[in-house]
Amino acid sequence: MIQPVEAVGPNGPAALSASSASPASSGPEDPEPGRTPAPALDTVEEDRRESYRSWQRIARIWAVAWHFGLTVGVILVALEHGPVWLYFALAGMSASYLLLEYPWLLDRRGRRAVYAHLAIVCTLSFAIVWGDPSLTFMAPIVLSQFSPLTGFRLRGIGFLAVLAALLSLPIALRDGVSWGSLAAWGLTAGSALLFNLFIGGFFVEMLSDNDRRGDLIRELEATRAELEQAHHAAGVLEERERLAQEIHDTLAQGFTSLLMLVQAAEATLDSDPDTTRERLELAARTARENLAEARALIGGDPTAGLPLDTALRRAATRIGEELGMATAVDIGGNPRPLTANVQVVTLRVAQEALANVRKHARADTVTLWLTYGTERLTLAVEDDGVGMAEQSCDGFGMRSMRKRVEQVGGELTITSAPGAGTRVEAEVPYE
16 A cells, blocks of 8 residues: 555656555565465455555546646637647647556556656646736646645655745746846745645555555454464364364273273183184174274264164173173163254263273173253263262363263263262253
């Protein structure tokens, strides 16, 4: 966007710089490629394209206004029957604008052309005012080409004051220096300066506001892009944690069962072939079930299409066969349709509780209760094993169970003591 101190405003280019970045110069190109992600870049680029189109409209309007002033000058010369060379001077100012100034306003390239245009129009304006006093109004029009220099504050204002004095100097010199001519010169130069200070200040503020708006848009888009990246990273982390929980509660437990069954079969390989065969068959069935769980996990169906009570019975039967313990599953209350989320949470809690029984409990019996309450589904897994101290209830599996239940607004209670077995109870609200 345009920098006010070296801007080309809608009134024309700054005399001291043509290298500032305007809507026309930036066009559709990104001045800082690669720093803004694509979603943010699209909106910013659209804003820049619209700014460029707006700048083109301003350039065309100023071209019309410039030539309106030249047309008034031609009419005045014709009415006063002025010398022919004035027509050529006015035509030269028009040609300079069309060949040098206007193309530069559109693409902002080749600042030498701007300097040449300014030198040409200043020289011709001085000559025109010298040749015909009625064309004195051309001095403020030419001075307006420099009005954005008010962005330089005192330095820019001083430059405009000197230029206003020079462009209107013919008023003081044409008919000889006198108090009257000096007063007319001072009044003309002062009026031209004040008029262009107003124009320059107005457009500098307008362009500064446009700059601020562009900066705000870029900041907002960059912030939005950062938020999108943060949300994406959080989503990846959440999905990674979810998969870790699923793998821990399903595949990892299945592999643990396989390892235990294979080791048990190896121990009886020579002494008890029948028991070895049974354990290998159980290992094969466990492997098939584990494979089915893996496929269901990949396919987005963690329960593998089984009703909750069936999945619980299968999990209890498996651990009973593996460890040679008595298992029981009791279903109470009035069964009702459950959402997939409620089923998954309940099943994973049961699987993790049974995995802890396998690893630590050394129990003889384990019982699962599934109770359909009025507002909540209650799952309880209880064993008669060695139990554990309260400080031991905070392992990864326990945290995983608690997190799953709390995510759906439920509550998990673990009751255990050394030598008194363990009871895991989860209350999950219906969705």
